[in-house]
Amino acid sequence: MTAPASPPSGSARPPRRIMAIWCSGLAIDRWRHSENCRPGEGRDAHPLALIEETAHGPRLAALNAAALALGLREGMLLADARGICPHLFTEPADPQGDRAFLGRLALWAQRWGPWSAVDPPDGVLVDVTAVAHLFGGEQAMLEDVQARLAARHLAARLAIAPTAGAAWALAHYLASSSRGAQPCGDPEANAQPPRIAVPPAAARNDEGDEGLAALAPLPVAALRLGEDVLLVLRRLGLKRIGDLAMIGRDALRRRFRKQRDPFANPLLRLDQLLGRIAEPLLPVAAVEVPLVQRSLLEPIRHLPLLEQVLADLAADMAQLLERRGEGARRLELGLWRVDGDAAFRQLEMAAATRDPAHMVRLFSARLADVDAGFGIELVRLRAPWCEALALAQSDLEAEKHDGDGTSLAAFIDRLTVRLGEGAVRRPDPHASHLPERAQRWVAPLAPLAADQGEFAFHARPLKLLDRPEAIAVLYATPDGFPRRFRWRGAVHEIARVEGPERIAPEWWRERSGTRLRDYYRIEDGQGRRYWIYRHGLFGDGRGGEPEWFLQGLFA
Structure with a gap:
């Protein structure tokens, strides 16, 4: 819309800039990634819908371009969609997988700013304050973001504004074209993904008039309100953000004074949009997974040599976990062969541990069937699941009698490795008088459920x-x-x-x-x-x- 913000100079505090990334087709794009296909190719060339189970039957949760072209819409019942398109391909929706993918995308987006936050269900917010000049300005940075997302076949709409609410509103409800700003309801505007940078001057002055003037053409849905509140505003004739300023703040305060939920209070959302009230955001942080590895000078093919390398890695992992004050609950061992193939072995312990001997003993039982091929040249050990494990003073007297006993957790781990996953469980009493529901099977060392009351039963069979x-x-x-x-x-x-x-x-x-x-x-x-x-x-x-x-x- 205007020229990008200039880099900060002197000791003046730079104006805050937030970039919103809206992945308009997140579920379908992630499905393409899982199928390893490009848009319009393979199965995506045919009408396809991701469905979710509801109380009234399966509904369409996401649609590809071919299905949208036939008139199908999200939220339709699958039975109604079959009447329009009998040959509609369906796949189950995976909201949990979409959230995990969005979290990884937020971490990846930190290349453009010091921190990022997930904006559920399909957006990411990035703080780009005082960093746009490193990319040649905000417009150049938006073009870089758009190009990198397009290279990964992710459809996205972008905007930069002084507040998170304004950036979200612009990305969702405004498009940039050669004719100027057009609402997102215009099909021509939707054909071109928006890359918008609102200058800091349009944030607000003391009264917020400039910011309101820049965002006034947007619909009230840009305030991120609930559907019931939007319906009330539309019935009152308030369809644009600018319409809210015409009735005054006192009228809005009286009408929604009992609404403390941000999704039900348009006055609160309007103040967040204009920067009058701070909006809390929860940045995502990358979790560093403990990892140790060995690149071997000569490939190895024999089990004794592999066990020796594993012992060295277990010792390194124990030292790394001790520095972090943690213990491993899950360990993953990766073995890369000379021909590029890889083998993986995974262990899950009953309790957190960083005992190298225990790690080696458990993995040794699962290395006998490893096919070394022409030799293994890289061995990697990582702990994706860790728990806090405090340092403990060892008993000097017990060290004299080493090997006299085994801890319960180590014993359970050895049984699990020998008998298989899920073979070692313990019953957990459950408050139900039906015999088949009176207990549940849980992990051996998992905490039992809270006491659900005293139940006196007659004798039950063993x-x-x-x-x-x-x-x-x-x-x-x-x-x-x-x-x-x-x-x-x-x-x-x-x-x-x-x-x-x-x-x-x-x-x-x-x-x-x-x-x-x-x-x-x-x-x-x-x-x-x-x-x-x-x-x-x-x-x-x-x-x-x-x-x-x-x-x-x-x-």
Whole structure:
């Protein structure tokens, strides 16, 4: 719109400048990255939609250009979209993956400023105060940003303004063309991605008149308000930001005085837009992952040499973790061969550790099947998951008896490596009177859930079947004790019976027609004890004849 800001001079404090990067097609662009295809090529050449599950069925969360050209819109039900385009390709949306991608993009954008912040769901804010002259001015910097994003096939709209709110509004609702500023609703303006730099003079004066004049043509949606507030403003005839100044601040304050949420208070958003009120931003910071590696002069092919290199790396990793006051919960070992191929091994410990001997012992069990090929020339060890681990004074007396015992965490790690992931778990009691929901399996050293109350149960069997098995039961009377039952092809005579213990369904989770259970502890003629239950009662009006199941075995 105007000339870029000049570099700071003297001791005067430079005006603040914020750059907004709006990735208008973040979900589709990230999907292309995962498919390794360019826009309009491969599967992206056909109509495609990313769908999300909702209470009313699957809806379209994101669309590519081919789908938009057919008249499909985000938020449509998938069934309605199929009526317009029967051959629509669909893929599941991944909002969590999109947020992770946006976080990596924010870190990458710090090449243009000292810090950056994620602006969910699809934007990044970068502080470019006093750095634009390093790129030849703000317009040149915007062109550089646009070129680098285009090289990565990311569609983006950019703007630089004195405040984060103004930069966001300009990137979303203003476009730059040869004819001047046009609202984003103009198709011609949308055809050209905007690269806008508002000069510092347009920030505001003492009354904020200049800033309001520069942003007055923008719609009220540029204030980042909720849909319900926008609907109220439109019904009042307030469609542009300039319209808010015509009714006065007192009227807005009286109308929205009870709204403390920024998304529901247009006066607060307007002050943030003009810089009258500071807007807190949370910068992203790169997390340095502990990493050690060895570049070998001669490739190695034998396991003893590889274990020796691994021992050196484990010692280096232990020293690095000790300086950081941390311990590793997850370790990743990368082995690069001479031919360029690589093999990776991963470990996840039950508790944070930085014991080199323990690391080597665990990895040694997973190196026997490594194919060294013509030799391994690079070995890298990294710890992507770390936890705080304070230094502890070693026991001098215990050092004399080294090897007499093993810690519980080390023992669990060795069992996990030998038996496989997920093979070592412990039960966590859960507040539910249904036997199959009375406990959950968690990691061995994971903290147990908070106490959910005292529940006094009758004796429960030592072993519960993964799924209750149907049995055939004979009894003297419909409501009497069982006398004989058949299970897995064998008939068992019942010698003793204890019960019933009636368990009702969880009414807040089950349907009203769910049947009751009557549990019995029984013993056959050979002294074997079982836990069976009758599902339903005679004449309860909730189904046919009651069914019998065997759910547990006593010791």
